[in-house]
Amino acid sequence: MLKVKLRSRTRNTEIKQPSNASYNEGKQSATQQKSNKQKMVEYRQRLKESPDTYQAYLASEAERNKAYRVANLTEEKRATQRELTRLRVKRFREKNKAQLTLNEPNQSNDNVNDATPKTPQTRQKVKGRREYWRKKKQDQRQNMTAQKKRRINERRRQKYAGKKGIKILDDSKKQQSLASVSPGYITKEAERKAIYRAKKSLPTSPNKFASVLSGIAAMATSRKRAALDKNGTVMTPSKRRRLKMYDETVGKTIAEVKNKKYRRSKIAFRRRRVLVSSILWSRHSSLRKQYGMSCTFAYKCSTLEGEWDNKKRSDALDQNTIEAVADFFKRPANSTYLPDKKHVSKKTGTQNNS
Structure with missing residues (x-):
């Protein structure tokens, strides 16, 4: 018996896709491949996670770069490398400066300096700024009301009075300290009169006189005792x-x-x-x-x-060297005697050293 299979004229061209998520992720990663820069950034991040490994990597890179510079770099290449380094450092500094201006005053950045860069101020700039301030202050005073001027004057008077009070207090303390360490009587006449009045009240007996003075010295305060010790009266x-x-x-x-x-x-x-x-x-x-x-x-x-000899230096010449030098210059072949110089003493008959 003959069997016939009929086919449809419309074919189903739809391709079945796998439903697992791993296939989708693999396809997405295949379409979005990482660049070399991203790979190197991730590689350096993994290196920095281990300090020992990162230090070893830096040392090996330094040795490799040094060997390359010694072997391959010519003068033209060195000049080009210096220029590229200068431009890279310039861009880095400009980036830091821009980041400084964007940072808030109270915030600090670990990678850049906290202090903002200061522009140089010339005399003309300073003079112009002062003129501007002076003009603005004049306009401010002209627009002030009478009440505001009165309040400003009151605050100024209070400030000056406080400063004057502090100065008066300091002057009084200085006067007290000077009075406490005053040398005594200003004139000899005043000192003589004070001694005469005190002597009239003291006893005339030598023993009683000595006992009274010793008692007065013993009862004296610490400052008076120090003054007596300074003058040599009581020790x-x-x-x-x-x-x-x-x-x-x-x-x-x-x-x-x-x-x-x-x-x-x-x-x-x-x-x-x-x-x-x-x-x-x-x-x-x-x-x-x-x-x-x-x-x-x-x-x-x-x-x-x-x-009375002075202390010799640590690097001073020894006596043998000094004698050898003196003997060298005393030889007739190396030096000559001056006609007006006495080289032999009349008293001793010996030759002078000089």
């Missing part, structure tokens, strides 16, 4: 003990130096030299007389070799 116990120790030490030293049995010993000479050295350094000639030192002995001590 503190510690100062009295210190002066007593100084007197005993100096008196003992003077007695030992002046002792005839002790004067010719080595210890006495050494001590006298030390004393004279200290006296000469202190520039007090009266101390030399107190210790019984003669001018001749003081002069000898001042000319002792090694006692």
Whole structure:
């Protein structure tokens, strides 16, 4: 038996599409491919997530760029690279400057400086700005009402009065401080009259006089006691003990130096030299007389070799080098004697060093 299959004249050309979402996403990603710039940005972001990896990457890039510069860069390429770097830095600074102007005053940006760039001010600009301010102030005063002028004058008077009060208070404090540390009586006549009036009320007996003065000094305040100590009228116990120790030490030293049995010993000479050295350094000639030192002995001590030498520098020449240089210049082949120079001493008969 023969079987016949009939076909329709209209064919169904509709293609079945898969219904899964993964196919749609893959198709969308295939149509929208990422550029190299986006890929590099994502790559650097992944590198910055790990600090150690990012530092290693920077080090390797620095080495690679250095090797490239050494091997391949010529003078023309270096000049071109410098120009491109200059333009890139210029664009970066302009971008930062524009970002500074857009930022609010209270907001801070970590990538740029907080301070706004200042334009240079010339004399003409400053003069013009002051003239403008002066003109605006004149117009403001002309348009003021009488009440406003009165209020401004009142505030100005209050401000000046406050400043004047502070100045008067400071002057009074200065006067009080000066009065507290005043030197005493201004004239000798006033001081003499005050001493005479106080002396009339004091007892005439020496013991009673001393006890009254010591009692007054003991009852004095701290400032009065300090003034008495400064004038030398009354001394503190510690100062009295210190002066007593100084007197005993100096008196003992003077007695030992002046002792005839002790004067010719080595210890006495050494001590006298030390004393004279200290006296000469202190520039007090009266101390030399107190210790019984003669001018001749003081002069000898001042000319002792090694006692008054200055401290040598760390890089100073040694004695052998100095002698070698002096011997070199004393040779007849290297130097000659001047006819008006005395190179031999008449007293000693020896050759002078100079």
